[in-house]
Amino acid sequence: MKLFKHFDAESIDHVLEMVTATNGKTALMAGGTDLMGVLKSELLAAYPEVVINLKTIAGLDTIKMVDQECRIGATTRLTDIAASEPIQTTFPALAAAAASVGSPELRNMGTIGGNLCQDTRCWYYRYPDKMGGRIPCYRKGKGPCHAIRGENRYHAILGGKKCYAVCPSDLAIALGALDARVKVVGPTAEQMMPILDFFNVLGTVLKPDELVTEIRIPLPSKTAVQIFLKNRVRDAVDFAVVSVAVMVDQEEGVCRDARIILGAVAPTPYRAFAAEAAINGKSLNETHVAAAAEAAVKDAKPLSQNAYKIDITKALIHRALLSS
Amino acid sequence: MTKKYRFIGKTTPRKDGVAIVTGKADYIDDIHPVSMLHGKVLRSPHPHANITAIHTDKAKDAPGVRAVLTHADVPPWMTGMPRHVKVLDQRVRFVGDAVALVAADTLEQATAALDLIEVTYEPLPAVFDMDAALAPGAPQLHDIFPGNLVTDFPAFGPNTLSKVVRGDVEKGFEAADFISEGTFGYENIANPLPIEPPGVIAQWEDDQRLTVWSGTQSASWHRWIMQSKMGFPDIRAITTQCGGSFGSKNYAPQCLFYASALAKETGRAVKVCYTKDEHFGAFVLRLGSRFCGKIGMKKDGTVTAVAGDWMVDNGAFSDMSQSQIAVGCGEAQLVLNCENWNLTTKLVCTNRCPSGVIRGFGGQELESAFAPILADVMAKAQLDPVEFFKKNYVKPGGKYIWREGNLWTCRGKDYTDAMEKGAVSFGWKDKWNGWLVPTAVEGSKRTGVGIGIHGNADVGEDDSEAYIRLNADGTATIHASVSESGMGQRSSLCKMAAEVLQLPLEKVHMTPPDTLVNPFDFGLVGSRGTYAVGSAVINAAEDALKKLFERVAPELQAQPEDLDTLDARIFVKGKPEQAMGWGRAIGIMRSVTGYGEFKSDYSVPNFLALFVEVEVDTQTGAVKIKRVVTSTDAGQIIDPPSLNGQLYGALGSAGLDTAVFEETIIDKKSGHMLNMNMCDYKWRTFNELPEFENVILETPFPTHRFKAIGVGEISTSPGPGAVLMAVSNAMGQHMTDYPLTPDRILKVWGEKKGIKNETV
Amino acid sequence: MKKTNGKERTAVTLVVNGVTHELNVGDQPYQVSPCHTLAQTLRETLGVTGTKVGCDQGACGSCTVIMDGRPILSCMTLTIQCHGSEITTIEGLADPASGKLHPIQQSFVDHSAFQCGFCTPGIIMASKSLLDRHPSADKQAVKEALSGHYCRCISHYQVVDAVMDVAEKGEGDR
Missing domain, CATH: 1.10.150.120 ([2Fe-2S]-binding domain)
Structure with missing residues (x-):
C-alpha cells in the first residue's frame, strides 16, 4: 500500500478537527475490510494523506436499548450484532443480515458503520490500478457507466440512470425494513436521518467532513414479523445478487404497515412501495403475495444480462412474505 | 484382499506434514536471499497497442530503485511455441501485458516507481473472441501467425497430433442410426487459481550460471525447458514448497524472465512474486474450446463416426497449447472408441490473458465442448449414459493415436468394473429416469443426475531418472527432481523406496527439489508420479540393493540372490543368523548408490467416471451440487488420503465447478478482465460441500512393482459434462452453455414456461 | 497540511505468540510503516512466515490469525491499529517447551x-x-x-x- 499518515481518534470531535485540518484528504477507517481494498487497489485517483482509526473512540461500539429504541454505535462489529441477544430477539432481520456478510473473519472486523458506508462492488469501478490503470467512469467523475453496454449481470435493474452500480450493504436493507435512522455528525451540525435518505445513487449523502456515529432502530410492534433473505451465487463470501428485507404486521390475518426493502437491485436500497401497497390491508395469501412480487418489479428496466434478477427478486419477495 | 505390504496402501503421515501444520514449510515468498531486490511489472492499459515512446528516467531516479528495463534493453530471450514471446515486446497484446520492469530495495519502492514510467501507446484494434480473430481483415497479434492461426505443432515431435483422421467418416455416418450435430463451447477460460500466486527468485552466480528458486510444480522445467529459451545458461532450478499448481505452475516462464533479466541488470538476487491481481490477469487461463461437428451412433450405442472442427482460443500466447491439443485429440479417442474420425483443429490467438498448462490438459476442454452433442445423440437413442460410456471407452486391445502421432494398442486395465461399482454406490439405477426426466421434483426444486468419464494415456509419459543412496547409518536418500505442490508424491515415493528397501519410513528421505543435485525427472504431470517417477525410484532402490548384496555376498558366504534386508540388516534368506548391518556392509564412510529410470510408454491409459446429482431451483436459478461419486481403479493405492485428496480435487482447479459458476469475465469492448478477485471469481466454499464418495478399485496392474497406476490428474475432467447432463435432466431440457449460472437457468426456464423479460 | 492535534503513534507494542515486541513506527526495514498490514509485519519485520498471504484482499482466509480471541484477516488489518493486541499465529500453537503439536x-x-x-x-x-x-x-x-x-x-x-x-x-x- 502507498504511504499515509495514521492517527488514532480519541473522540468524534477529535475526528472532526483532524478532518478539517487535512482539508478532507482523509479516510476514516473502522473495520477496514472495505477501505483496505480500496487503498490497496488504488481505485481512486485521490489517495488519502491521512487515515483515521475510529476504533479507538471509546464507547462507539456498543449496543444499547434506550427509550423505545436500540442504539448501535458505528464501530460495533458485525459478529457482535449477529450474536447480540437483544438484536436476535427484537431485530432478527438485522441479526440475519449481519450474519450473512462475507465470512466469519470479515464479520469479526467489519462494523455496522463501515457496512453502510462501504463503496460499491461494481467491477469496472473496482478494477485494480496496477493492472493497466483504473477504469474511469461516471461514478469516478469521468466517463460513462461501462456496465450499461458491458458486463452487467450484477448491476441495477431499478433506478439506474448514469451509474448502474448497486449498493452493496446488507445491513442497510434490514435497517430499511426496520425504519432505522442514522446519526450523521459534521463540523457544524448533527442530524438523524432515515436510513433510506442516507443513500444516494453514487453512494451516500455523507460529505467529506461528516461521519456516521450511530444507528437507531425503533422498537417494532410486538406482532410484527421480520424476514431478511439474501440471494447470492454462494452461501459465503459473496455480496448479494438480490436481497430483501420485510417487516410486516398482521392483525386478524390482515397486513398493515408493511415495509419491503430490496437490496442489490438498485443504486440505493430500494423501497418497494407498490409491493407494500399490494398487501397492506390484505391477507398474505398466494394471490396477494404474487401480486406484491409482480408490483415490486413492474418498473424494472433490466440491462442486457441482468433480467434474471427480476425473477430472483420476485422469488425472494414471495418466500419472504409467505414465511412471514 | 489382504495387504502384503508394510507401508504401501497404509495411511502414513505426509513427510512434510509437521512442517505444514506448524508454518515451517517454506514457500517462495517465505525465502529471502541476502540483499535481495524486489521486482515489479508495469502493465498495459490497452488490449493491443504499439509502444511508441517510453521514458524511465524519473523511475530510475526514484528512491530505492536499482533498475528499470523496457523492451529496448531486456535480454533477447524468447519463449512460446514456436518461439515468439519476448521478455518485453514493443507490442502489447492484452490488458495487463508487461510493458516495463522495475527492481528496487523494497516492494513498495518498486511499486511506486511504476507510476513514474511514462509510456506512449499507439492503440491497435483488438480481437476478444475466435470469430473476430478469424474474420477477414482481423487485426493480427503476431507476424508469425497469419490470420491469428497457430499452425506449427512441434510439441511432441514431427508428427504431433493436431487432428484425428482415422477410417472413413462418410461410411461411419452412413452406418449410424442417429446423428447429432451442432456448435458448442466450453469458453469459460476458467482459472486453475492455486492459492499461492506464482513467484520466482533469480540470481546470477556468474555470466553463465543462473540459480532460480520458484514455487513451481516441476523443478526440471526451469532448467531443461528454460535453458533453450535463454541461450543455454547453466540453470540451477530449485523449488520451494509449491502452494498449489494444477499444472499452471509447472513453470513460470514470464516470472523467470523478469526476475532473471532484473537480476542480470543489477547483479543481485531479484524476487518477482505476482500479486493475486497479476495471477488472475497476467498469468495463465484454461484454453477456450469450441466444437463444431457431429457424432454418429448406432442404436446399440456404437459410435460410428466423429467429425468436426475443434477451435481453441489460445489467448495472447502460450507455450503449451499445441501440447494440449495433441493430448486432447488423444483423450477424445480414449473416451469414444470409434473407428472413423475426422477431427480437425484450429488454434486461434486473441487479445486476452494467455493460456497455460492446466489439469485436464486439452481433453477436459474438448470433451466438455462436445458433451452437448454426445448428450443429444444418446438421448435420441434413449441410451443410459452409464451403459454408453462403459461400452465406448477404450479397453485393453483397443487402439488410439496418441499425442506424438503413433497408433497405440491399449494394454492397460479394464475399468468396466470400476464404473459399475461407482454406479451402484451412487444409486444410478434408482436415480436415472431417462433423458430429460428429473430424478425428483419438489416445488421449485428439481433434481437430476449425470455422468462423465475421462481417460488419459499420459500416465507413462516422458522420462524419469532417480538415484538412491544407501547410507551406513541405515538410512536411504532418494535423489529425484520431484517438487511438492500438494499431491503428497514426495512422501509416496519414500514409501515405495522404503517398501523395496524394507527400511522404516522415517529412515527414507528425499533430496530437495534441486536440479543441481538430482538427475532429470519430467515432473508430476498427467498422473505420472506413481507409475513413471515411482518406477524410476523403485528401480533405483532395487539397483542399490543389488549392488549392496553383490558387495557383501562373499563375506556372508552366499549368492547375492539369496540375500535379503530388513531394517538395515542384510541376511541370508532362511538363515537370519547369517547377517550383517548396513554400517559394516556399506562402510562407515561410504555409501552405495543405485540408479533407476523410466522410459515413456503411452499404452496404459487410466480412466475415471464421475457421477453427480444436482438440485436446480427454478425460481432462483441456483444449481446446487448435492452428491458426487468418482470411480476408478488405482491398481494398488499407495497412500489413501493422498489419493482421496486428488479425487476430491474434482471440485477445484477449474474442474466440475466450471459447469456451475467458474469463469473469467472479460469486457468485450475494452478487454479488461473484470472478475480478477476472489469474491467475483467464484470457488467452492466449505459450507457448500456436496456429499463426496470415491470408489477406488485395486485390480493389480502388472507392470508396476506394487501393481499401481496413477489416476490423480484426471478427476477434474469429467465433471463439467456430467453437471451439464444432470442439470439438463433436472430441468427437462438440454442445457448447453457453461457455466450454468442463475441467469442462464432462469432464461431457459422462462422460455420453457413462455415468460420473457424485456431488456433495455 | 495544517497541523493536526491527533496522536500519531510512534511505537507499536504487539504480543505475538506470547512474546512482546516493541516496534518503532518509521520507514526502515525493521520498523512499522503506518501502511503496513499485520501480515506484512508478522512475515517481513518479525520473520514469522507461517501466516500466508493468498489474495491480499480479504477474500481467501489464508492470512487468518487470532487477535484478542477472534480470528481476523491479517492482510486487511493495519499493524499500527493492533497496538496492545495479543496475536496468535500458527507458530504459537505447538507447546513451546516440548514442541508437542496442538x-x-x-x-x-x-x-x-x-x-x-x-x-x-x-x-x-x-x-x-x-x-x-x-x-x-x-x-x-x-x-x-x-x-x-x-x-x-x-x-x-x-x-x-x-x-x-x-x-x-x-x-x-x-
Whole structure:
C-alpha cells in the first residue's frame, strides 16, 4: 500500500478537527475490510494523506436499548450484532443480515458503520490500478457507466440512470425494513436521518467532513414479523445478487404497515412501495403475495444480462412474505 | 484382499506434514536471499497497442530503485511455441501485458516507481473472441501467425497430433442410426487459481550460471525447458514448497524472465512474486474450446463416426497449447472408441490473458465442448449414459493415436468394473429416469443426475531418472527432481523406496527439489508420479540393493540372490543368523548408490467416471451440487488420503465447478478482465460441500512393482459434462452453455414456461 | 497540511505468540510503516512466515490469525491499529517447551488434511478459534467457521474430519 499518515481518534470531535485540518484528504477507517481494498487497489485517483482509526473512540461500539429504541454505535462489529441477544430477539432481520456478510473473519472486523458506508462492488469501478490503470467512469467523475453496454449481470435493474452500480450493504436493507435512522455528525451540525435518505445513487449523502456515529432502530410492534433473505451465487463470501428485507404486521390475518426493502437491485436500497401497497390491508395469501412480487418489479428496466434478477427478486419477495 | 505390504496402501503421515501444520514449510515468498531486490511489472492499459515512446528516467531516479528495463534493453530471450514471446515486446497484446520492469530495495519502492514510467501507446484494434480473430481483415497479434492461426505443432515431435483422421467418416455416418450435430463451447477460460500466486527468485552466480528458486510444480522445467529459451545458461532450478499448481505452475516462464533479466541488470538476487491481481490477469487461463461437428451412433450405442472442427482460443500466447491439443485429440479417442474420425483443429490467438498448462490438459476442454452433442445423440437413442460410456471407452486391445502421432494398442486395465461399482454406490439405477426426466421434483426444486468419464494415456509419459543412496547409518536418500505442490508424491515415493528397501519410513528421505543435485525427472504431470517417477525410484532402490548384496555376498558366504534386508540388516534368506548391518556392509564412510529410470510408454491409459446429482431451483436459478461419486481403479493405492485428496480435487482447479459458476469475465469492448478477485471469481466454499464418495478399485496392474497406476490428474475432467447432463435432466431440457449460472437457468426456464423479460 | 492535534503513534507494542515486541513506527526495514498490514509485519519485520498471504484482499482466509480471541484477516488489518493486541499465529500453537503439536495440528497430520498446505495455517487458526469458543462444535459449525477459507486442492473433507475428530475427543480447548 502507498504511504499515509495514521492517527488514532480519541473522540468524534477529535475526528472532526483532524478532518478539517487535512482539508478532507482523509479516510476514516473502522473495520477496514472495505477501505483496505480500496487503498490497496488504488481505485481512486485521490489517495488519502491521512487515515483515521475510529476504533479507538471509546464507547462507539456498543449496543444499547434506550427509550423505545436500540442504539448501535458505528464501530460495533458485525459478529457482535449477529450474536447480540437483544438484536436476535427484537431485530432478527438485522441479526440475519449481519450474519450473512462475507465470512466469519470479515464479520469479526467489519462494523455496522463501515457496512453502510462501504463503496460499491461494481467491477469496472473496482478494477485494480496496477493492472493497466483504473477504469474511469461516471461514478469516478469521468466517463460513462461501462456496465450499461458491458458486463452487467450484477448491476441495477431499478433506478439506474448514469451509474448502474448497486449498493452493496446488507445491513442497510434490514435497517430499511426496520425504519432505522442514522446519526450523521459534521463540523457544524448533527442530524438523524432515515436510513433510506442516507443513500444516494453514487453512494451516500455523507460529505467529506461528516461521519456516521450511530444507528437507531425503533422498537417494532410486538406482532410484527421480520424476514431478511439474501440471494447470492454462494452461501459465503459473496455480496448479494438480490436481497430483501420485510417487516410486516398482521392483525386478524390482515397486513398493515408493511415495509419491503430490496437490496442489490438498485443504486440505493430500494423501497418497494407498490409491493407494500399490494398487501397492506390484505391477507398474505398466494394471490396477494404474487401480486406484491409482480408490483415490486413492474418498473424494472433490466440491462442486457441482468433480467434474471427480476425473477430472483420476485422469488425472494414471495418466500419472504409467505414465511412471514 | 489382504495387504502384503508394510507401508504401501497404509495411511502414513505426509513427510512434510509437521512442517505444514506448524508454518515451517517454506514457500517462495517465505525465502529471502541476502540483499535481495524486489521486482515489479508495469502493465498495459490497452488490449493491443504499439509502444511508441517510453521514458524511465524519473523511475530510475526514484528512491530505492536499482533498475528499470523496457523492451529496448531486456535480454533477447524468447519463449512460446514456436518461439515468439519476448521478455518485453514493443507490442502489447492484452490488458495487463508487461510493458516495463522495475527492481528496487523494497516492494513498495518498486511499486511506486511504476507510476513514474511514462509510456506512449499507439492503440491497435483488438480481437476478444475466435470469430473476430478469424474474420477477414482481423487485426493480427503476431507476424508469425497469419490470420491469428497457430499452425506449427512441434510439441511432441514431427508428427504431433493436431487432428484425428482415422477410417472413413462418410461410411461411419452412413452406418449410424442417429446423428447429432451442432456448435458448442466450453469458453469459460476458467482459472486453475492455486492459492499461492506464482513467484520466482533469480540470481546470477556468474555470466553463465543462473540459480532460480520458484514455487513451481516441476523443478526440471526451469532448467531443461528454460535453458533453450535463454541461450543455454547453466540453470540451477530449485523449488520451494509449491502452494498449489494444477499444472499452471509447472513453470513460470514470464516470472523467470523478469526476475532473471532484473537480476542480470543489477547483479543481485531479484524476487518477482505476482500479486493475486497479476495471477488472475497476467498469468495463465484454461484454453477456450469450441466444437463444431457431429457424432454418429448406432442404436446399440456404437459410435460410428466423429467429425468436426475443434477451435481453441489460445489467448495472447502460450507455450503449451499445441501440447494440449495433441493430448486432447488423444483423450477424445480414449473416451469414444470409434473407428472413423475426422477431427480437425484450429488454434486461434486473441487479445486476452494467455493460456497455460492446466489439469485436464486439452481433453477436459474438448470433451466438455462436445458433451452437448454426445448428450443429444444418446438421448435420441434413449441410451443410459452409464451403459454408453462403459461400452465406448477404450479397453485393453483397443487402439488410439496418441499425442506424438503413433497408433497405440491399449494394454492397460479394464475399468468396466470400476464404473459399475461407482454406479451402484451412487444409486444410478434408482436415480436415472431417462433423458430429460428429473430424478425428483419438489416445488421449485428439481433434481437430476449425470455422468462423465475421462481417460488419459499420459500416465507413462516422458522420462524419469532417480538415484538412491544407501547410507551406513541405515538410512536411504532418494535423489529425484520431484517438487511438492500438494499431491503428497514426495512422501509416496519414500514409501515405495522404503517398501523395496524394507527400511522404516522415517529412515527414507528425499533430496530437495534441486536440479543441481538430482538427475532429470519430467515432473508430476498427467498422473505420472506413481507409475513413471515411482518406477524410476523403485528401480533405483532395487539397483542399490543389488549392488549392496553383490558387495557383501562373499563375506556372508552366499549368492547375492539369496540375500535379503530388513531394517538395515542384510541376511541370508532362511538363515537370519547369517547377517550383517548396513554400517559394516556399506562402510562407515561410504555409501552405495543405485540408479533407476523410466522410459515413456503411452499404452496404459487410466480412466475415471464421475457421477453427480444436482438440485436446480427454478425460481432462483441456483444449481446446487448435492452428491458426487468418482470411480476408478488405482491398481494398488499407495497412500489413501493422498489419493482421496486428488479425487476430491474434482471440485477445484477449474474442474466440475466450471459447469456451475467458474469463469473469467472479460469486457468485450475494452478487454479488461473484470472478475480478477476472489469474491467475483467464484470457488467452492466449505459450507457448500456436496456429499463426496470415491470408489477406488485395486485390480493389480502388472507392470508396476506394487501393481499401481496413477489416476490423480484426471478427476477434474469429467465433471463439467456430467453437471451439464444432470442439470439438463433436472430441468427437462438440454442445457448447453457453461457455466450454468442463475441467469442462464432462469432464461431457459422462462422460455420453457413462455415468460420473457424485456431488456433495455 | 495544517497541523493536526491527533496522536500519531510512534511505537507499536504487539504480543505475538506470547512474546512482546516493541516496534518503532518509521520507514526502515525493521520498523512499522503506518501502511503496513499485520501480515506484512508478522512475515517481513518479525520473520514469522507461517501466516500466508493468498489474495491480499480479504477474500481467501489464508492470512487468518487470532487477535484478542477472534480470528481476523491479517492482510486487511493495519499493524499500527493492533497496538496492545495479543496475536496468535500458527507458530504459537505447538507447546513451546516440548514442541508437542496442538491437538488440531496433530489431527491435521493424522488425517493428511492438506494437499499443498498453503491455506492450512489459516484454516487451522480459524478451527482453533472455533474450538476455543465451542469445544464440541458440530460439523455444520465447522463448515460455517471455515466458510471464508479458500482451498483449491479440496482438502475440505479431510479438514472437516480432522477438526471434528478433535471436537469429538474434547481436546479442542487445550
